[in-house]
Amino acid sequence: MILVLVTHDGSAVEETVFQALTFARDLASGLDTDLHAAWVGETPDVERLGLYGIASLHHISHGDLDDYAPQAWGEALSQLVTGLSPEAVVAIGSDRGNEVMAHVGAILGEPMVANVREVTPGDGAWEITRTRWGGSLLEETTLEAGVKLMTLTEHAIEAAAAATPIEASMVPFSPDLDDADLVAKVVDRVTTSGGITLATAPVVVSGGRGVGSPEGFEPLEDLAALLGGVVGCSRVVTNNGWRPHSDQVGQTGTVVAPDLYIACGISGAIQHWVGMMASKTILAINTDAEAPMVTKADYAVLGDLKDVVPAIVAEIEKRRGGD
Amino acid sequence: MRVLVCVKRVPAPGARIVLSEDARSIDTSLLSFAVSPHEECAVEEGVRIAEATTGSVTVLTLGPPEAEEQLRSALAVGAHEAVLIPTEGEDWDPISTASAIADAIAGLESSDGGFDLVLFGNESADSGGYQVGIRVAHTLGRPVVAGIKGIDASDDEVELRRDTTTGSEVYRLPLPAVVTVKEGINLPRYPTLKGRLNAKKVEVKRVIEARAGSGQTMVRLKTPAQEVSETTILEDASAVVDLLEELQVVGR
Ligand SMILES: Cc1cc2nc3c(=O)[nH]c(=O)nc-3n(C[C@H](O)[C@H](O)[C@H](O)COP(=O)(O)OP(=O)(O)OC[C@H]3O[C@@H](n4cnc5c(N)ncnc54)[C@H](O)[C@@H]3O)c2cc1C
Ligand SMILES: Nc1ncnc2c1ncn2[C@@H]1O[C@H](COP(=O)(O)O)[C@@H](O)[C@H]1O
Secondary structure, eight states: OEEEEEOBOSSSBOTTHHHHHHHHHHHHHHTTOOEEEEEESSOOOHHHHHTTTOSEEEEEOOTTOSSOOHHHHHHHHHHHHHHHOOSEEEEESSHHHHHHHHHHHHHHTOOEEEEEEEEEOOSSOEEEEEEEGGGTEEEEEEEOOSSEEEEEOTTSSOOOOOSSOOOOEEEEEOOOOOGGGGSSOOOEEEEOOOSOOTTTOSEEEEEOGGGOSSGGGHHHHHHHHHTTOEEEEOHHHHHTTSSOGGGBBSTTSBOOOOSEEEEESOOOOHHHHTTTTTOSEEEEEESOTTSHHHHHSSEEEESOHHHHHHHHHHHHHHHHHHO | OEEEEEOOOEEOOOSOOOBOTTSSSBOOTTOOEEOOHHHHHHHHHHHHHHHHTTOEEEEEEEEOGGGHHHHHHHHHTTOOEEEEEEOOSOOOOHHHHHHHHHHHHHHHHHHHOOOSEEEEESSOSSSOOSOHHHHHHHHHTOOEEEEEOEEEEOSSEEEEEEEETTEEEEEEEESSEEEEEOTTSSOOOOOOHHHHHHHHHSOOEEOOOOOOOOSEEEEEEEOOOOOOOOOEEOOSHHHHHHHHHHTTSSOO
């Protein structure tokens, strides 16, 4: 049996979990075994999960598990795993998925292979291809373990419902947790105002060293506003204090996949590239035709962004004004 | 407050990654070295906490002798002591790394006193296992939370903040504790000349640790297939706006 941990943030399942369910379903059918899922906390979304071919859904509940608690989730899942002895436990490689599975690996004393992309089961060792450097490098690794623990790289595959959905049966499970397991838990939540964020914006107008100063971002703000998008930036910009880190796109910033990414004065270093390579269309504005961002973009304007960006803004306003 | 920060020496590739002959490592002949921005911020956070509590910061790395360079960088921005667990520079799996670090911490604590706070990056820049800090916390029997973007430290407790899609979550851990942090928690300072000079004088403590080994063994590295892309050059602003209209990003 293959077990999938369904991670959620209290209100909703993390969308990429459905990619992990698809991945685990294929793994299970390849091994001619069942797909089970585990859910911690209040009543799970059984109906939607059933569409993904889950035979049974183990509902982990406990009086003190009213909000996210990484070690307690790991401990509870480890007890369930010990009871079910699945061949593998899969979670999506989100912050929460990686964190809980790291706890499970520590508790069970087994390796945990984070951010896998492909898995080839074998009698002894399994062969795995996983993500390094945020996606700019791959690693082939072998895994020998009593239970194979792993997380799936987000967006490595597309989510797909099962051909024939199954009526998932609900199996309650109540773990025994001691105080030490519950020390690390969410004690308060602060919600900020809604609105589109860098991670969800349809258009990102992003600026790098080439912008030159905080004020240099004003034309990029204007363009983003006209296109219903937001401003992003590179790490050079955040290190210079021109923009907050929450605007930083890349391996150690936010990963985006908008319809359009406009890269102004950004060279396209791999650590930036992995944060925006999934954009549907990439337009680079750069003085250097050889810059990696230019050579990898779909479209490019070769010129000084201080001239090009205001010119684009003016052209949009002209065409709008002219109607 | 005594703070320990763990950092990992990684190459700093620019435009693309070139592999070594045996494809078991990156060809670093033309590259400089660094630590993950998460870890740079962990060092900065440790120094700020030590400044606020007249405490001390020890920086530790498991790596080849050349990794002293990364220890010196941390010393130059305010760390006080440095520890190297020497290896031959080969790739260590997360279980081996965590058990060596936990052993080294136990030894340091028995000789020089406990660390109230041990700081890690959320994930290492190259292998990205998201787990060494959590495994070390389990071995030490201390609470841990990952991905932290804000720390308020008092004598016996830390309050931690972590970003969520809709705002942030708050945790409170009694000390001693382990925390893994993300870039953005602060803006690291640049080293001063004085800092660099002091850094040269500090003697790096070496702690020998055996490699535990685990069921996870790296075989080789591979560069992902490069999708060949044609870049269409747009001559002027009106060509750009034609594209924006075509993409329906701006109203016709
Ligand atoms: C472990 C690690 C993690 C990292 N994480 C991130 C990350 O999350 N995000 C990130 O962005 N970086 C990250 N980096 C840093 C990354 O390696 C690059 O250093 C950084 O992305 C470069 O930023 P940049 O393109 O703005 O600057 P540069 O590389 O200096 O490029 C500036 C570009 O602007 C062009 N330019 C200059 N002036 C103009 C002008 N007037 N008009 C038009 N074009 C102009 C130049 O031709 C050049 O191409 C990380 C590095 C490491 C080692
Ligand atoms: N070789 C190492 N030496 C010191 N610290 C390390 C080492 N490897 C990992 N770490 C620490 O553990 C964190 C998470 O690493 P990882 O589990 O590989 O993603 C890193 O950000 C570092 O803080």
